[in-house]
Amino acid sequence: MNESTVIDLRSDTKTLPSDLMRKAMAEAEVGDDVAGEDPTVNELEARAAEILGKEAALFVTSGTQGNLVSLLAHTQPGQKIILEQDAHIFHYERGGLARIAGLLAHPLPGHGAMDPADVEAAIWPQEVHRAPTGLIELENTHNRAGGSCLSVEQTEAICEVARRHRVPVHIDGARIFDAAVALEVPACQLAAPADSVTFCLSKSLGAPVGSLVCGSAEFIARAREFRKILGGGMRQVGIIAAAGLVALEHELPRLHEDHKKARQIAETLQELPGVYLDITTVQTNMVRFELHRDDMTAPDLCARLADYGINAIAQDAIRIRFVTHRDVSFADVERVCSALRTVLAPD
């Protein structure tokens, strides 16, 4: 390896807790959260509800758990969930929707955003043969679409259909603050049309653990029961929530920097031979691109980057995703761009 420090572009989940987070964790006031007695968790939940403009919030172990308790709290087994075919819940959450919530998935086309007309058509009329629609799920930002954003208008259009059919809407907003920053709207506006939203502290916000589910007080009470069923009732967990409070205060205001870093990498990639990249998809902290070359596959490129101290993973033979985050500095971005030029366009 030519470089001393490793630049990890595999995911924003790779961030290590900041010094401020570690200090807050060490000093956190704690209590038994299952009994609602942890003041730090209570503060984090209140803050999350306030920022997302919902009545209440629930601290959960992960984005997956946040989505699952939301599915359980909104639906009944045997119902179906309408979601986009590339949704994280559909691809990567171990089929929890089927295995645990007992839902039938009805995936719809749309790279990042479903067409409201398709959603309406998928809400089958209630009749004896068909699973009734229990939930519509949106994802913002959209992971498999390269971190692209759903606008307030796109969210509202789907929620308007949902309201007419009396179907609740859940947003997997693991990175909803990135969407808010990129679209220059408050996150609560993106969440407002939906019934519930999950967001993650452990991704672009750089905290070590945890996610929050936000919604009405009644919905959160149900979600809390399901969290307990799933074994997610934690005790003196303020020790972790403390890092989340730091993340909301100190990381949120710097998310735009990560977007700028992703953009810089994307602009470099765009000029290199064999790279196919739709720059319009580079809206937040992700860069997804394809490599079409006879001399190199996507895994080959990642292996070459490793020689420069850059950690990246290929998704298949041609596809790669880079994610920028707090622990990738602007100087690191220069190093990445320079390595990409050297590997892909040696003169």
Ligand SMILES: Cc1ncc(COP(=O)(O)O)c(C=O)c1O
């Ligand atoms: C859009 C989206 N939702 C949910 C999750 C799941 O979060 P966790 O890994 O905390 O379970 C992820 C994880 O990357 C994600 O990208």
